[in-house]
Amino acid sequence: MQKNHVYNLMEQCAQEHKSLWRITSDYLKDAKGHADEIAFWKKMAKDKKEHIAELEAMLAKRLKK
Secondary structure, X not given: OOOHXXXXXXXXXXXXXXXXXXXXXXHHHHOOOOXXXXXXXXXXXXXHHHHHHHHHHHHHXXXXX
């Protein structure tokens, strides 16, 4: 069993992945024709990818032990 802080990292990583999936599969399509909103969703998707990479790096470090 993992310590609570590791579980929290795993849970947040899953939530970030789900959010990124919704942005790329739904929100960007729904914003078609609205340049400001498309730019916002693209920026948020980029941020999510960075958060996911950071979380995955922390998890890799913690799960090696």
